[in-house]
Amino acid sequence: MGLEGSYTSSFMRDFLDKCASYGGCAVVDGGFATELERHGADLNDPLWSAKCLISSPHLVRRVHLDYLDAGANIIITASYQATIQGFEAKGLSREEGKALLRRSVELAREARQVYYDRCTKDSSDFLSDDRYWKRPILVAASVGSYGAYLADGSEYRGDYGDAVTVETLKDFHRERVKILVDSGADLIAFETIPNKLEAQAYAELLDEEEGIHIPAWFSFSCKDESHVVNGDPIQDCAVIADSCSKVVAVGVNCTAPRFIHGLISSIKKATSKAIIVYPNSGETYIAETHQWEKSSGVVEDDFVSYVGKWREAGASVFGGCCRTTPNTIRGISQAIRAKQLQPQ
Ligand SMILES: C[S+](C)CC[C@H](N)C(=O)O
Ligand SMILES: N[C@@H](CCS)C(=O)O
Ligand SMILES: [Zn+2]
Numbered sequence: 001m002g003l004e005g006s007y008t009s010s011f012m013r014d015f016l017d018k019c020a021s022y023g024g025c026a027v028v029d030g031g032f033a034t035e036l037e038r039h040g041a042d043l044n045d046p047l048w049s050a051k052c053l054i055s056s057p058h059l060v061r062r063v064h065l066d067y068l069d070a071g072a073n074i075i076i077t078a079s080y081q082a083t084i085q086g087f088e089a090k091g092l093s094r095e096e097g098k099a100l101l102r103r104s105v106e107l108a109r110e111a112r113q114v115y116y117d118r119c120t121k122d123s124s125d126f127l128s129d130d131r132y133w134k135r136p137i138l139v140a141a142s143v144g145s146y147g148a149y150l151a152d153g154s155e156y157r158g159d160y161g162d163a164v165t166v167e168t169l170k171d172f173h174r175e176r177v178k179i180l181v182d183s184g185a186d187l188i189a190f191e192t193i194p195n196k197l198e199a200q201a202y203a204e205l206l207d208e209e210e211g212i213h214i215p216a217w218f219s220f221s222c223k224d225e226s227h228v229v230n231g232d233p234i235q236d237c238a239v240i241a242d243s244c245s246k247v248v249a250v251g252v253n254c255t256a257p258r259f260i261h262g263l264i265s266s267i268k269k270a271t272s273k274a275i276i277v278y279p280n281s282g283e284t285y286i287a288e289t290h291q292w293e294k295s296s297g298v299v300e301d302d303f304v305s306y307v308g309k310w311r312e313a314g315a316s317v318f319g320g321c322c323r324t325t326p327n328t329i330r331g332i333s334q335a336i337r338a339k340q341l342q343p344q
Contacts, residue, residue, distance in 0.1 A: 008245050009245070009248075011187075011215045011248045012249055012273070015136060015138065016274065016317075018136045019135065019136060021133070022073070022135075022336050023336065023337075024316065025316050025317065025318065026074055026138075026316065026318075027072050027073055027317075027318060027329060027333050027336065028074040028140075028317055028318065028319030028320075029064075029067035029070075029075050029076055029319055030067060030070075030278075030319060030320035030321070030324035030325055030326060030328050030329045031280070031320055031321055031322045031323055031325065032049055032063060032076060032142075033048060033049035033322065034322055034325060035063045035066065035067075035326065036049055036056075036059060036060070036063055036078075038325065039062070041055075041056060041059060043290065044290050046086060046089065046090075047081055047082070047086055047087070047151075048081040048148075048290075049078055049080055050078060050079065050080065050082035050083075050086065050100070050104075052078060053078055053079075053100045053103055053107075054090075054092075054100065057107055060078045060104070060107045061107045061110055061111050061114075062111075064108050064111035064112075065111045065114060065115060066326045067326055067329055068111060068112065068115040068137065069115075069131040069326065070326035070327070070330040070333065071329055071330055071332070071333025071334070072319065072329050072333075073135050073136060073137050073138065074137070074139075074140055074317065074319070075111065075112065075137065075139055075140070076108075076140045076142045076189050077104040077105050077139065077140065077141045077180075077185065078104045078108075078142070079101055079105075079141055079142045079143065079176075079180065080142040080143075080144035080148060080191065080192075081149065082100060082101055082104055082176075083097075083176055084101070084175060086149055098179050101176060101179045101180060101183065102179060102183045104142075104183075105139060105180065105185045106183075106184070108139040108185075109184055112137050112139060115132070115137070116137075119132045119133065119134040138186040139184075139185050139186050140185065140186065140187050140188065141180035141181075141183060141185035141187070141188050141189065142189050142191055143173065143176065143177060143180065143189065143190050143202075144191060144192060145158075145192055145193055145194055146160065146164070146169055146173070146198060147192075147194050149172075151287075152287050153285055153286075153287030155194050155221055155229075156194065156221060156229050156254075156285060157194065157230065158194025158198075158221075158229045158230030158231075159230055160195070165197075166197060166200050166201045169197065170201045173201065173202070173205060174205060174209065178209065178211070181212050181213065181214055185214060186214060187214050187216055187217065187248065188214060188215075188217075190217065190218050191219045191253050191254070192219070192220075192221045192253060192254045192321075193218060193221065193228070193237070194220070194221050194228060194230055195229070195237075196228070196230075196232040196236055196240065199218055199220070199237050199240045199241060200240055202218065203218075203241070203244040203247070207244060207245075207246075212246060215246050215248040216247055216248070217248060217249035217251065217276055218240075218241040218244075218247055218249075218250050219250075219251045219252060219253040219278070220234060220237050220253075220255075221252075221253065221255055222234060222259055223259075225259045225263055225266070226262060226263070233266075234266045234267060235270045238250050238266070238269075239270045239271075241271065241273070242270055242271035242272075247273060248273060249273055249275065249276045249317060250267055250271050250273050250275060251264075251267065251277050251278075252264075252277050252278075252279070253277070253278040253279070254278075254279070254280045254321040254322055255279050255321075256280065256282040256295065257281075257303035257306060258282065260277050260279050260303075260306070261306070261310060261313055264310055264313040264314055264315050265313060265314075267314075268313070274316050274317060275316060276315065276316075276317035276318075276319075277310055277315045277317070277319075278317075278321050278324075279320065279324075280320070280323050280324065281320075281322070281324060283323055285322070292322070292323055302331075304328065304331035304335055307332055307335050308335065308339055311336075311339070318336070319332065
């Protein structure tokens, strides 16, 4: 059974309405792999952060909880680079791969439950701690791009070559998307999308597959104020997202903060859906070494002070991507709460 159009179109509006403490905005979490690494995980692996679903699920749960403590009310699962194909390449069976995808969602749901339990715990230790305030929390199941699976930084280039068509991409993503849809997640986060082709593939999958009963967001990785990383105009990509009734938010992630304002303006011209932005630190990823380098002459590791401007430009969901931490999210959370208390 598919989603009713009216349900889909009101999903984000209803959620944002419930985010009263954020004045109708929402706060997504920050860099997930970044935080796993800060806790000592070695992600030098084709599975990148998805490696921790196998080696350290407790750490995955812990990082979700850290972001909830920091004020996030949307947490993104560790499935960004988790694919059945990638797990099989590691020698796991298809069934084991599918179980790990489901586990990524369970871990986020468990963290949410732990957080809620702390909010209601009858103990002054918890009740006097302002990290614990009950608010609506969504679990978004991450779907990284085909380029992420390639594990060579392709999600920052989007150059898949002529042999990769919309059908190739639909075949690549179909089963994982269906598993995540049935895993108990509240929505699907198609993130770090590097080109129009992959957005088209996702939109067709959502429109054509039976049983997609949760909504999705489309979030693109961009190289300047008006283009996604392969050079396609962001506006064309946003038009594709806008045309899909199951898409409830459109935006930008893992992109330098300095491009975000212009990108919001371009997206706004193409859609009236909610706009989500969760930039990275502005550094550049070196795929060979799995290291990040400062972009020359640009210092933008603290973008929290721009969030008010991004909100005025039309975005309503804010967070961070690679190289951001719970501190970034705490800053965003405080900035939004402070702003909404100011008289209009
Ligand atoms: C968003 S990038 C930093 C993820 C990692 C990349 N797909 C890789 O495997 O190198
Ligand atoms: N949700 C992923 C996105 C990588 S671009 C992460 O934060 O690790
Ligand atoms: Zn990122």
